[in-house]
Amino acid sequence: MHMKRWKPVTAVAVVLLSLTTLAHAQVLKAVQDRGALNCGVSEGLYGFSARDSNGNWSGFDVDLCRAIAAAIFNDVGKINYVPLDANRRFKALQSGSIDVLSRNTTWTMSREIELGLTFAATDYYDGQGFLIPRAMGKETALDLDGVKICVQTGTTTELNLADYFGANKMKYEVMASTTLEGAIKGYDSGQCNVLTADVSALFGIRLLLSKPDDHLILPDVISKEPLGPVVRQGDTQWFNIVKWVHFAMVNAEELGVTSKNIDEALKSDKPDVKRLVGTEGSYGERMGLTKDWAARIVRLVGNYGEVYERTVGVGSPLVIPRGINQLWSKGGILYAPPIR
Ligand SMILES: N[C@@H](CCC(=O)N[C@@H](CS)C(=O)NCC(=O)O)C(=O)O
Structure with missing residues (x-):
């Protein structure tokens, strides 16, 4: 019986394909x-x-x-x-x-x-939001001109923050932390008066503060965070x-x-x-x-x-x-x- 023989180039292609797979x-x-x-x-x-x-x-x-x-x-x-x-x-x-x-x-x-x-x-x-002490009396993120904000580095959060305050011509001071723990401590001890993160994260973070009920998440969501x-x-x-x-x-x-x-x-x-x-x-x-x-x-x-x-x-x-x-x-x- 005549067997169909692969041309060398086809054989090489098959081997390469298998290796790649x-x-x-x-x-x-x-x-x-x-x-x-x-x-x-x-x-x-x-x-x-x-x-x-x-x-x-x-x-x-x-x-x-x-x-x-x-x-x-x-x-x-x-x-x-x-x-x-x-x-x-x-x-x-x-x-x-x-x-x-x-x-x-x-x-x-x-x-x-x-x-x-x-x-x-x-x-x-998700989307990015702001956590603030109720006592601050602010109702929207647009009222945050001049605040000091805790944020974690290496995040989209850090970048959006600059975009948002820049676009709205508002001043702010950043307290950047490499860990979330550092950002939470900074906020809870009053070293900054606003904490920004993904809204879902803010829900969890608020529960870890010494007095969760004293803090609120502002309604504004300033970014898309899929x-x-x-x-x-x-x-x-x-x-x-x-x-x-x-x-x-x-x-x-x-x-x-x-x-x-x-x-x-x-x-x-x-x-x-x-x-x-x-x-x-x-x-x-x-x-x-x-x-x-x-x-x-x-x-x-x-x-x-x-x-x-x-x-x-x-x-x-x-x-x-x-x-x-x-x-x-x-x-x-x-x-x-x-x-x-
Ligand atoms: N979704 C944003 C933020 C993600 C992020 O790392 N958020 C911080 C602040 S909530 C966090 O989860 N920290 C926890 C950790 O560093 O383990 C991103 O992908 O850049």
Whole structure:
């Protein structure tokens, strides 16, 4: 029988393509070989990533790490949390010491085109705000002319602050700190009279002050801060895993699949639900995971709404309203592409 022989140039192309695919699909394998996900989180941001006295991490950003670990290992304990301040976060990701950064990080153009990184999704739509002592008697950010403001360095917050005060021709003095702890201490001890950060962060920070009720968050939101998980460029498989872990949680909420009814969902005959929980199709396997990847996430961590309410919403001390972080079908802007 005459065998079709590959021309040398085709063979080289095939080998190169396979090598490239391998080189581009290293993170999942590295995580599986290591037996744990290295997840970069903040050093401690109440509601998002905070450690209790027993060393257990919890929060909205931590739950994304847990969801990824659930999808890969069916075990939310297989995570090494790497606390990172604003200045160190991107270097940690670039150097490979973390697999994913899940740390109230704003998606901006320069962070993608200059740092070799890519945002997998926006999992929290935020904006920048101001925390002030009630006694100051100010009602809007436009009344803040001449104030002294505490801010953390290495953040978009620092940059927006300059834009906003510049555009409104207002004077201000900055007390910049490399850590959040430093910024909070500066504010709580009166070294500055305003603290600026993402509004979600301000909700958590206020609870840590000596007298939370004496402080208010001004209604003005001066920027867009789409926060989400970040990965290195070049590994599409890993990028897809992180992105679809988030989308699976949003789709689960939209379909009414929760950690409480996941067993019923596994018996559902609704096509959308079947594709989500893996009783139809092989979406998980195609990403290098298992059929039940999303069912694992919902069972062990919850859908998006469950995570939101437990960590920062009405089930938490922060009580942040869902606002635009509500499903598109309920008036918000969360819209996940379908699993199909
Ligand atoms: N979303 C902004 C700000 C993020 C940020 O680092 N905010 C500070 C102030 S709330 C923070 O989370 N600090 C915690 C830490 O450094 O661990 C960004 O990506 O630049």
